[in-house]
Structures are given as structure tokens and as C-alpha cells.
Amino acid sequence: MLSLIRKELALCMHPTAFLFLFFAVLVFIPYYPYEVVFFFSCLSLFFCCMKARENGDIAFSCALPVKKEHIPLAKMLVVFGLQAVILLLVGSIGAVKGVVLPAEQYINQAGISANLVLVGNGAVLLGVFNLIFFPRYFKAPDKIGVPFVVGAIVVFLLISIFIVLRWVTPLYSITLNGLNSVNTGAKVLACLIGLLAYILLTMASCRISMRNFAKVDM
């Protein structure tokens, strides 16, 4: 498994997988739907899969002395690692923003502020994308477009829902919005719920993807 992960990192990563991690600094933009940052993470995954297809990576991997189900697992583990990094970066850079900017500038007028709730929202977005994208992709690894488009539509739909919630519910617009130091317990809880959803959705995604890939003929 470790060799497969190393191979993924050495031969399959598109530069955007790492470049788009820097988009976490977008949380410094005032009045911006920060959840979009997580969409870039999904987009980089699309580029990585394109690169893998161009390189014949899956056919190459299948001929190696590895269990077939480990091939999708290794690819997904690398992606989950990158997703963990983007969540961590958004949380950290959001916290830095809270320290360096005045409180009134920290409030986001276009969506939720760059606080722990944003990390929770991002985790839900990524978890849902994983559940939609990977099982479809590993059913037919040559067809990347449809799984990505379906995943992207659902991600933007969810982003819209988060923005609407920010404006129509006091929970999102008051309790969960603003600095982490205010209503900290509620924000931590929202973040944890998001992370738990991510773990459950991603585990389901892994299981279905590995099952689907076992049936794929190269």
C-alpha cells in the first residue's frame, strides 16, 4: 500500500493538487463565499484523474503485484490527505485572519465567516463530492467527465444552501457566524459534525469504489 501511495505521489499528481492548496488564502478576501475554496480541491482531483488516464496509470497499476482493491484505496488515501490539508489550512488561515483583522472586517457578508463552521461546511462538501465522484469514477476509470460534473453540480448546490442558511436562519447568521471566540462551543460542535459527516461519507465512498473497481475489466 505504501508503494502504491508513493507511486501516486510521484507519477499521478497534477500540479494543481498542490497549487490549489494555496487557495486557502482566499479566506482573506472580503465578501466571498469561502466554501468555493473547497471546490478547487475537487477540481484538482479531476485534473489528477485526467493525468492518470493519459498516463495509463490504472492499467500499469493493475499489472503490479498488488491487490486490485488497493489501487482505488491508495488513490483515495492520497486525495483524503490533500483534503485534510486544505481543511487544516482554511481553519488555520481563518484563525490568523481573526487575529490580524478587526472583528467587523472578519464578518463575511457573502456567506459564513472563515471560522470553524466553514471547516465543517467544507468537510461536508468534500465528503459529499467523494461519495458522488469516486464510486462513479472507479466504475469506469476512463470516464471522468460525468462523475466530476455531477459532483460539481451537487457541490455548488450545497454551497448555495450554505449561503441561504447564512441569510435566513439566526443559527447560521448569528450563532455560527463571526469569530471563533464567540459561541465557541456551538462552532466547535458544527465543525465536529461536519468532520464526522466527512468521515462517514468518505468511508462509504471507499467501500463502494473498491467494490466497483473489482468488477472493472482493463
Added chain:
Amino acid sequence: MNALEVNGLTKVYPEFMLDKVSFCVPEGHVVGLIGRNGAGKSTTIKGILRLIAAEGTVCVFGKNMGEDEMAVKQLIGYVGGGFRYYPMNTLSAVRKAYAPFYQKWDQGKYEQFLAQFGLSERKKVKELSEGMKVKFALALALSHGAKLLIMDEPTSGLDPLSREEFCDIVLQLVREEGVSVLFSTHITSDLMRIADDIVYLSQGRLLAACPLTELLGKYQLARFATLAEATAAKAIGVKAVKAGYEGLLPRDMQISTNAAVTDATIDNVIVHLEKASEEGRYAEFN
């Protein structure tokens, strides 16, 4: 001991079926897998390597592939034609990713192969000629102590000189390293040059699995003036040629006085058996 035993390999696609293919590759032998395009050669190789979900059993040096796939694949070197993967990466990057999968990776041997084949690790895969890609694939496949080499049309797309060089390399490996080889091809001159045995597939079915000399010794090519004469002689796979009709006759058969008979080449055998197979006379020579 057999290097490879394939029993009842079956794969059903909507428009094609690989039908209970069984054969073996004796240790130290070079076995040619032949048949026309779409006969099931690549499907057979993919089935052996479990790249497709096929029924049947595959044993490599007595180890069942289904039970211990990872250990069995350590014994196999697979060359799927030229090296078509990671065109933008250097050979060095590919090797660094590939080598850790094999417990018996021998870096010294790999470098020896690179020197022998005239390959530079600094080059990108896309910069290699087709012949060089085959050599790179061979270098990777042979540097981890593989005892069985499985190759899918490694010589297609190579010029005659490169094919000759490839055949020399395979013979050298068999003689010096004791490697067993299964390779698919439809270039019959390569078979004549290096194959000990033949596995002949037609429309997903096994038509013959025997030593090459046995297959060639089984038939002779007969030329007839008329179709009626060819039919009367029960020639196999009769087809019209420039001057009359041609078909195969079993060597032990009484020859009609009107037929001109010569030794059959492997091309003759394939062409006429294929014709007979299409006409439904499969059972007669199987």
C-alpha cells in the same frame, strides 16, 4: 514443472467469448500465442494476469493465482507491447516508482540491461522509439527476478532489425536465465525463430496447443486444379488461389494423384485452419 498452467479460462463479453481455454507453458519454453485479430489473445493474457475478471484457474510454478495473486505476480514479468505509460516522465522516475513493488528488485541487473539495450534513464518515455520502449519494458520486467515473461504483441510496430534483436534477447534470457516465455504475436517469422510451442486461438476457442514442430508436421499444403478435387480429397480450409485451390491435408492422409503437395508453413496452417474454423469444421481437426 510447468511455469504456467491455464485451465478453463473463460470470459464472456456481449459480442465475444473466450471459451474454456486451457494450456500450459513448460519451464524454460517459449510459447507463442497466435490467432487472428480479435481471436482472444489479449483477453487470454489479461485473464491470466487478472486484469479482467475471468473464470478458470491460473497456476504459476504451482502457485494458484487466485489464492496468492501478489506472490504469483512477483514471479511474472509483464510486457504489454512497448512501454505506453507515463510518457512525460523520465525512465528514472518510472523505475523509482516501480522497483519498490518487487522484493527481489536487482538494481545492478537493471543497470546492466539499460547498458545492454542502450537506454538512458534521463530520457523521457515519450522520447523513446517503439523498439526502445519494448526494451525498457523488458528491462523493468526482468530486473525483479521474474521467472515467467508474459508479453502481449511485443514485436508489433517494430522494424525487422529490432524484431531480430528482440528475438535474440528473448533467446538469451531463456538460455542464460532459464526464463519461461508466453508471448502473443501474429508475426509468424518471430515464432519460427524462437517459439518451442504454439497455442493457437480462433474466435475465443483453443484450436491447438502443441509443440511448433508437431503442428507443422501434422499438415501439408495441397494444391488442386479444381474445387471438386479439393472437396473430394477432404482438404481442410480450401480457398481459391491464383492457380486453382489450396487446402491442408493431414500428413498421414493418402494423397490424391492430382494434388501437388508441399510442406505447410505456419502461415499456411493458420490461414487454412482459420478458414475451416469459419466453415464450422472445427471438430475435424481439434
